[in-house]
Amino acid sequence: MVRRARALMVATENKAVILVSGGLDSTTVVAMAQAAGYDCYTLSFDYGQRHRSELVAAEHVSRAMGVREHKVVHLNLDSIGGSALTDEAIAVPEQATEGIPITYVPARNTVFLSIALGWAEVLGAQSIHIGVNAVDYSGYPDCRPEFISAFETLANLATKAGVEGQPLRVETPLMRMGKGEIIEVGIGLGVDYSLTVSCYQATSEGLACGVCDSCRLRRQGFIDAGVADPTRYIAN
Template identity: 40%
Template sequence: MSSKSNKKAICILSGGMDSTLASYIAKNDGYEIIAVHFNYGQRTEKRELEAFRNICDDLEISEKYEIDIPFFTQIGASALTDKDIDVPTNGVEAGVPITYVPFRNGIFLSITAAIAEKEEAQAMYIGVVQEDSSGYPDCTDEFIADITKAINQGTKETTNIEIKTPLVHLSKAQIVSKALELNVPLEHTWSCYKEEDEACGVCDSCRLRLNGFNLANAKDPIPYKAL
């Protein structure tokens, strides 16, 4: 048996297509992967957790963290965490959409940095997408650069963490193509904001995903409601 890599990466793995591809890229980059998943009161929390566990099995990840962050439902202000706010189904909104969860990626990266320091990891992977995303302010190169600096200033001198964002400038079609190229089990991923049994096909996330498959001339393997 080959010995495990001595370089470790913590992968933030939601169970969605982007974070799953980012985790496969981390594996191809030669890292031993430790996966972290956040249950933050999102509508599809159970389905995303199932996707996360399936993908960890696919990647043969033995060490994983499932972190509960209950306060997002207290804060509300997002259609993902406040059931009184409807998930929009009329296409991408102008400006920052109501599905944006306040500073979610900043909080995720901060918690992951604590895990990375404990595990003596050299890198953290996150599947943020700037150009083809929904206009979230916490998915940009500038934000990642600034939070990387803050994390390394606020940790031990011996801790030096690089945040890797391999998808940040890809379109959804390029993400689908890359995932197919790397044999990523897309049938185990989940992107829908609304539903847990069959994807709705009309929320922002489903639209972006379906459009990506369409432009990549590929068929999405997950079940959708008849539209």
């Protein structure tokens, strides 16, 4: 009898679903997971973001790193707006701001992790990896360790795998690392950061603005790591 194509696979410790944006952090997470012996399945989201060149970068990075499978899920978070990343009428700030910045996308990581959780169940993977960071980051509430811990609890209450004794972990290997340290680790693992795009308002060719919050953090990271910055900037 032919089994259903979407049937849940037998859980295995060495499969990992990794959220990738095409940026510096998530690319480093893929390299770290591969070094730890995981079979990596990368997941990106076309959610209505203005910086769509990150999707191209995520595909290029995934192909270059030889992951098992790369999947893009289509969402329409731009339909609810509320963020400079999903609403063209809201300008991306080019100066540091107080509090949670307007580039925060409401509930983004909650939605992304939920879909990653579903794919992990289908694959039989027991870990989801995400490049959130509580040191060099923009102050987003869904990048904090408290959020990750709460989501992991939810994941094991809400899934067949969790209920049947196959608990799922949410791995955040970059949580306590600064950008310079992240880059040093990535360089040591052979990451080609020239393939990555981090800018909130990158051009369709992947050229970075050099002035948004993400660009500032990235640029400082290369300075702190003492590594030449391979980013292609618009001014260049």
